[in-house]
Amino acid sequence: MAPSEANGSPRLDTLLIEVVSSTGAHIGAAYLLSDDRQVLLMDTELGLPAPIARAWARIRTNDPMPIAVAVRERRLIWLTGREHLARAFPAVALTLPYHFAAAIAPIRTGDTVWGAFLLLWPAGRVSGLSPRQLDVIEDVCARVGKTLQQAAEVGRPISPAPLPRVLDLRPVRRQDPHADLVALDCLNRLPEGFCVLDVEGCVSLLTAPAADLLLSGPAELVGERLWDALPWLGDPAYEDRYRAAVVGRQVTGFSARNPEGQPLSFLLYPGLSGVTVRISPQAAARGPGHLAPDAVAGGERPPRVIALHEMLHLATNLARAVTAQEVADLVADHVMPVYDVQALAILTTTGGRMRVHASRGYSRQAIDEFDDRPMIPVAPARQLFDSREPEFFSTWDELRQAYPEAIRSDCLSAWAFLPLVTSGHPIGTCILAYDRPHRFGTDERATLTALAGLIGQAFDRARLYDAQHQLAQCLQSSLLPRTLPRIPGLDLAARYVPATPGMDIGGDFYDLIRLDDTMAAAVIGDVQGHDMTAAALMGQVRTAIRSHATAGASPGEVLAHTNRLLVELAPDRFTSCLYLSIDLRTHTACLASAGHPPPLLSHPGSPTQVVDTSPGLLLGIDPDAEYATTDLSLPPGCVLTLYTDGLIEKPGLDLGEAIANLAGRFTPSRGQSLRELADSLIEPAAVEQRTDDIAVLLLRDANNN
Numbered sequence: 001m002a003p004s005e006a007n008g009s010p011r012l013d014t015l016l017i018e019v020v021s022s023t024g025a026h027i028g029a030a031y032l033l034s035d036d037r038q039v040l041l042m043d044t045e046l047g048l049p050a051p052i053a054r055a056w057a058r059i060r061t062n063d064p065m066p067i068a069v070a071v072r073e074r075r076l077i078w079l080t081g082r083e084h085l086a087r088a089f090p091a092v093a094l095t096l097p098y099h100f101a102a103a104i105a106p107i108r109t110g111d112t113v114w115g116a117f118l119l120l121w122p123a124g125r126v127s128g129l130s131p132r133q134l135d136v137i138e139d140v141c142a143r144v145g146k147t148l149q150q151a152a153e154v155g156r157p158i159s160p161a162p163l164p165r166v167l168d169l170r171p172v173r174r175q176d177p178h179a180d181l182v183a184l185d186c187l188n189r190l191p192e193g194f195c196v197l198d199v200e201g202c203v204s205l206l207t208a209p210a211a212d213l214l215l216s217g218p219a220e221l222v223g224e225r226l227w228d229a230l231p232w233l234g235d236p237a238y239e240d241r242y243r244a245a246v247v248g249r250q251v252t253g254f255s256a257r258n259p260e261g262q263p264l265s266f267l268l269y270p271g272l273s274g275v276t277v278r279i280s281p282q283a284a285a286r287g288p289g290h291l292a293p294d295a296v297a298g299g300e301r302p303p304r305v306i307a308l309h310e311m312l313h314l315a316t317n318l319a320r321a322v323t324a325q326e327v328a329d330l331v332a333d334h335v336m337p338v339y340d341v342q343a344l345a346i347l348t349t350t351g352g353r354m355r356v357h358a359s360r361g362y363s364r365q366a367i368d369e370f371d372d373r374p375m376i377p378v379a380p381a382r383q384l385f386d387s388r389e390p391e392f393f394s395t396w397d398e399l400r401q402a403y404p405e406a407i408r409s410d411c412l413s414a415w416a417f418l419p420l421v422t423s424g425h426p427i428g429t430c431i432l433a434y435d436r437p438h439r440f441g442t443d444e445r446a447t448l449t450a451l452a453g454l455i456g457q458a459f460d461r462a463r464l465y466d467a468q469h470q471l472a473q474c475l476q477s478s479l480l481p482r483t484l485p486r487i488p489g490l491d492l493a494a495r496y497v498p499a500t501p502g503m504d505i506g507g508d509f510y511d512l513i514r515l516d517d518t519m520a521a522a523v524i525g526d527v528q529g530h531d532m533t534a535a536a537l538m539g540q541v542r543t544a545i546r547s548h549a550t551a552g553a554s555p556g557e558v559l560a561h562t563n564r565l566l567v568e569l570a571p572d573r574f575t576s577c578l579y580l581s582i583d584l585r586t587h588t589a590c591l592a593s594a595g596h597p598p599p600l601l602s603h604p605g606s607p608t609q610v611v612d613t614s615p616g617l618l619l620g621i622d623p624d625a626e627y628a629t630t631d632l633s634l635p636p637g638c639v640l641t642l643y644t645d646g647l648i649e650k651p652g653l654d655l656g657e658a659i660a661n662l663a664g665r666f667t668p669s670r671g672q673s674l675r676e677l678a679d680s681l682i683e684p685a686a687v688e689q690r691t692d693d694i695a696v697l698l699l700r701d702a703n704n705n
Helices: 009-023 052-054 064-071 082-088 092-093 131-153 178-190 208-214 234-247 303-318 324-340 364-370 396-402 441-477 532-550 555-569 656-666 674-686
Strands: 027-033 037-048 058-060 077-079 100-109 112-122 195-200 203-206 252-257 263-270 274-281 343-350 353-360 391-393 414-422 425-434 490-497 507-516 521-525 575-583 588-594 599-602 629-633 639-643 692-700
Touching: 009 027, 009 037, 009 112, 009 195, 009 555, 027 082, 027 100, 027 575, 037 064, 037 112, 052 082, 052 234, 058 064, 064 077, 064 092, 064 100, 064 112, 064 324, 082 178, 092 391, 092 441, 100 131, 112 131, 195 507, 203 441, 208 274, 234 263, 234 575, 303 324, 324 343, 343 521, 391 396, 396 507, 414 441, 425 441, 490 507, 490 674, 507 532, 507 692, 521 532, 521 639, 521 692, 532 555, 532 575, 555 575, 639 674, 674 692
Parallel strands: none
Antiparallel strands: 027 037, 027 112, 037 058, 077 100, 100 112, 195 203, 195 274, 252 263, 263 274, 343 353, 343 425, 391 414, 414 425, 490 692, 507 521, 521 575, 575 588, 588 629, 599 639, 639 692
């Protein structure tokens, strides 16, 4: 006996069929909790196309999905239709863009939850569950829960199947086995073609006229998925219409051209066992849900399918957006062309006043009219106004009736106000504006409502990122020296360039320390990481180096003392550092390196040299590490360049080669301003997309120019 038969699964199958048939649902699925109770696994399903069942076969209990919420909160969830689904669960509405009502009921005994039932009805046919339907659902859930509990108590718990098992609700056939042949003979007499597809889209019956129109016979099609057997019907738009018929129980249709160029009309009529498709020349009348003629065959994809695929792509991109303007730009790029939107803006309110965070398509004057303006009150008659619900205004008159003090900017004529809500609290509004009156259909309202959920989450992340990034940058800038000391006889220039906007901060630092009238110390370094911890640690490194330097320690001793401190403070963070002391009287320097890129030494009229150092370990690795020193002559007029690796590193480029390239293109001329030289180093790197900060410090004996 198979394990599924031994552990009671047939009993669960029978109860699923019972609850589906008794409540009038057309689709049902049973989910069971995994052993660790962290995942809901679809054990059995009835009426779902396999691709959809596979996509929803595994749901984590902490996911923002209706079935996960039903299990977490131990309550029945009822969804009246797609708009309701879009408001409550926007991500689900985007990936299941079909019209259906749904009930999700937890399977439980006492306080123990074992799983849940999912039931679907065609949207609009049921406004709510009747007392009888509720009783049936409650009774079946209780019986399933009891079955699961009893199996667990005797040590034979019922585990979900590895893959969802597909059940069949069709009654046992008692008619003559030749009935199919009689039906086929009758249909063959009609001028239109007919074929029957099961829930998975496989052809089970095909008439002769249909074969003629499809240019393919029963031998090639029966038993095959229509979209796979006929490549010219392989566009996702066509299969999407089929799934809409199966899931939503709606008559749908589409148009396409066969390989001979003949335009055909396909009408899909859903039923208990699948879908009957009527195929006729394009001149025939179209039914409800029909796509525009040649919508796909002529190169233009149907609007609703465009929205679905574009929204899924947008959701992926929004996950990477880190600023409010990036969020607005991504939404504008993906939504404005699809819905013929002319302008978009993201607004928030602070202290009763509106602020425009980002926009696209609005004129500067329009933005100025909105920005810092008091909130526009709603009409007194609108007592049921809810700032968390979307609003759609097809004309200027409709908007003015709702908001008598509204401003009409840029002669726009229709608007969608999409509230951005996270954790149940509104954080802003996304406005979509049209340059002509616009009727918002049910599909469009539902998709835009779901879009608002995605925008809200992305905008909330962007605001949080902006706040954290500003705090981190403020911390980092406060730890870097605002000005470097002026030391007679020493010319210097410093530059610090943060990473590409949108990236995290780093721990790059530099400093110049006056030791006495003729001695100075210069330091440059890079703390591992791109966060506030790196910035804070950078400040501690600078303080430690300055303290040991002013106490008279040699370059090697300065790094050794700082290294021991870092091992204690942050054993999981490492720092590269280059420290040198400069004797302006003898025109010499002594340097020590802790794994830092070597400095460059430039003599006017001669090629720039890479200074040969003896780098020790990075700071923070070995408390007993020692750092050798290198003596260096600084002839009159030479330029010593210190830098961090952000200036030279590129993906796929060897570090030694990158340093050599930098030296090859850096050719200071006699008397050239160090500021100009610093800019010439920074400019090529500044125009590139970088993930690391850049620090540069240039030094020259000013008495020998």
